[in-house]
Amino acid sequence: MSLPASDVSGARLDLAGTRTFTVPGAGPVRRSAIGEYTTTWLRSLWEQADGRAPQGVALASVGSLGRGDAGPLSDIDLVLLHDGRALTERELTALAESLWYPIWDAKVRLDHSVRTLAQCRQVASADLSAAVGLLDISHVAGDAELVAGVRATIAHDWRANARKRLPQLTSGLAERHARHGELAQAIEPDLKEARGGLRDMTVLRALAAAWLTDRPHGEVDRAYARLLDVRDALQVVTGRGRDRLGREEHDAVAALLGFRDSDELLTMVSSSGRTLAYALDATLRRAGQSQRARTLRVGPRRSQLLALGYGVFEHDGEAVLGSAPAPDPVLPLRAAVVAARAGLPLAPQTLTNLAALPDLPRPWPDLARDLFTDLLAAGPGLLPVWSGLTQVGLVHRWLPAWGAVDSRPQRNPVHRHTVDRHLIETVVEAGAMVREVARPDLLLLAALLHDIGKVAGAQDHSHTGARIAHELLTDLGWPAADVDTIVTLVAEHLTLIELATRRDVGDPATIAAAWTAARSDHDTFDLLRVLTTADARAAGPKAWTDWRAGLLASLCAAVRSHAVDRAPTEVGGRALEVGPDIIESLAGGQPVVRVRSLDPGYGVEIYDRDRLGLFADTAGVLAAQGFTVRTATVRTVDDVAANWWLLETPGGDPPDGARIASGLSALARGERT
Known part of the structure; x- marks a missing residue:
């Protein structure tokens, strides 16, 4: 049945009526209805073309309509495809005008083009964003085989050129994210272009289409659907095809979606954006690993693992477990510390395995508390590790x-x-x-x-x-x-x-x-x-x-x-006092190091002349000798550094106080090798 073009804007808004927004599952149903209505209307325009559309010509959609997630006021992206033989240039122009003008008259935003298969390939080759968009090209009317051929050819080219396109895609993502910021951290987020926004799901699908890696599903798809719901509500509230959620729309959008207040809305938007961003980062790493495997493979590829300690290894820029984890509730903390110190994210499957381990008992054992503070002391490497731990629910359990x-x-x-x-x-x-x-x-x-x-x-x-x-x-x-x-x-x-x-x-x-x-x-x-x-x-x-x-x-x-x-400081159950014996030793240029066994680990008292860089030098000496620092207490008493270090040794061997003192003396003399 032909639908009047003049009614299209109103009908699209009616399909997004406020009564349906808070019904569970309403979003996908609404977007499906919008897509079906729009496609039906476009087909009616095609039927009215008075026979100017023979075999070898087709109307196809890309963008949100092609993907099946168009919103109430999303624009329409159309491609008039032809095989180069069915119509003359004048006939093509007439056909295009008979399609585009009714759309413009209906006040619907339109992005349009007229192309052959060869031109589609040329555009996709020259423009990365166009290539990603053409992967979703979908048939609307006319020659369905022509559309299917274009879609298959673009997908084949995309896979064949994955090695060249992946660095371009990564670079383009970084530039876009730098321009539009991070969705999870913005009060006025760009729901489409920001890091973790809707466009990043398109990139995830494109990476999977390159056959370099699969993409995450489940929670990622739910996060994407939630962001689409917010976009739909934003378009209804503003009456415009907007993607930026401004402060002035917070309350109205929150009310339309059934949230208690706008803070609850923004919390959901932030959480969804974070889920998408985390999935994109992990998928890009998987794609890079797959691409390197294709490039370097000469026969079966063997995993290259670099030991980081405690059963954790570096593999292709991620921290992974070397074997199936034992049912140790402390292991997630230990793996997190190792990964954060190495500046590596924990691999998604490793995180999944760690999250399946038993919960820590309450109260936590001493080792767990020590490891937790070690994790906090890891520096900038804490950020990606904490993000991964949050995604799998470990932080919320702790x-x-x-x-x-x-x-x-x-x-x-x-x-x-x-x-x-x-x-x-x-x-x-x-x-x-x-x-x-x-x-x-x-x-x-x-x-x-x-x-x-x-x-x-x-x-x-x-x-x-x-x-x-x-x-x-x-x-x-x-x-x-x-x-x-x-x-x-x-x-x-x-x-x-x-x-x-x-x-x-x-x-x-x-x-x-x-x-x-x-x-x-x-x-x-x-x-x-x-x-x-x-x-x-x-x-x-x-x-x-x-x-x-x-x-x-x-x-x-x-x-x-x-x-x-x-007053003198007290750690480990004893005061760190600078006595005459220590003063005498320091006068001779020799630090004093005292070691005692604790359960677990070892306590090390270090007395030295206070100087710039002493803390860093001590940490370096201990790390070079294979010790893991759980915590440190740093004090200065009468110009003497009186420091306490709680250490763990992977092999269980006690620290050698004389060796530590010798290392500190060498560094104090400027010997850095």
Whole structure:
């Protein structure tokens, strides 16, 4: 039946009526109906072409209509295909005009072209985005075999040129993502072009079409469908074919989709974008591995595995398990630490295997707590590893409170990330400053949890977070004294910067307030100062300006000048005191190293002259001798560095104190080989 062209816009909107948006499964049904209606209407235009469309001519769709996911106001991308013989140029022009003009008259956005098979191949060869689009070309009307031939030929060319096209595709993705940002971290996301957006699913399909790799399914498809639902609602709310979800549309789109508020909507958008981005990254790695295998293969290809330790290996840019994992609940933490330190993501199948292992007992064993702080201390390598652990649900099993901040948006203009991403960025920033505090492990845990109270309904996220942190860390088995310190840091993490920027930093009352916030304790004050800095740096350039940094430095200097002298530090159940024997040894240029066995691992006391680079040198010496550092406590007593290191040895052999001292002496003399 022929449908009046003048009714097409209204009909497409009616198919997306508000009553259907919150019905489960309504999105695919709606998009199928839109596609069916649009295709039927286009076929009616074809039938009205008065016989100007013989065999060898066809109308085909690409873009969202070709893929079957057109929205209420999506534009239409059409290709008038011909074999070069069926019609003259004048006849082709007349046929095209009889199709395009009714579409324009209906106020529907149209992208159109007229091409032969050879021209399609030429365009696909010259334009990467056109090639990806033509992979989805679908028959609308006319010669179906012609459309099928074009589709098959384009797919064949795509597979044949995969080696050349993959680097181009990767480069193009990086450029597009740089222009449009990351969907998961944006308050006004571009649902189509951003990293993790709708166009990335098209890339995933193109990678699979190249036969280099399969693409993930399941949750990835559900995430894509959720983003399509948001796009559909956005088009209905605005009455325009838009892809950017602006602030002014948040509430209306959230209401149309049945969310309680716009924050819940943005959380879903962020989570979906993150799922798509993670899938794209993993699929690109798979495709690269497959391509290298094709290029280098001379007979059967053997896996090249580089041992990283504890049964974890590097393979083609990923960290993988060398064999089926034993049912050890600590193994996911150990593998995560190894991968993060190596700067490698955990392979998807490895993550799946790790997620299948039993849960850690509550409270956690000492080893699990040590490994967790090791993971937080891994530096920038933590980011991709944490992302993978989150995707398979391990983070949520370890930290149940994480679910409330996962992908949660922040509307404060100084913040550039969602709450969960900001927490991890703060951990990385804090990890670069661990030399400035006596308890790096407490600093990293506080950085991870300082905004854990930014949950729905919280009035004061600092004190809400302090309560959550206390419950979580107590449940996991951290010592009560350590929990109290972390709770203080979480509760007061905004105090120093607020005092520095809103009060007179020279006022005794301001100094007293800052000192009281740190429980009148030097070590806690250092932790609070570094946490404040890491928090601001992770938030973004608007939160950490030269002006704010200068005011904070002035306040901290004033507090130090009024505070009492430090007491000897105590770690591992004993005080690190600098006695006469240590002074005598250091006077002769020889560091003092004392080793004692613990369960598990070994405690190592190291006394040396305090100097720039000592912490890094010590870490390097221990790593070179094959030790894994679980935690370190760094203190200076009367210009003497009195440091405590908790080590693990893969082979179980105890550290050699004399060898460690010798290595430190050599580095102090400038011997770097």
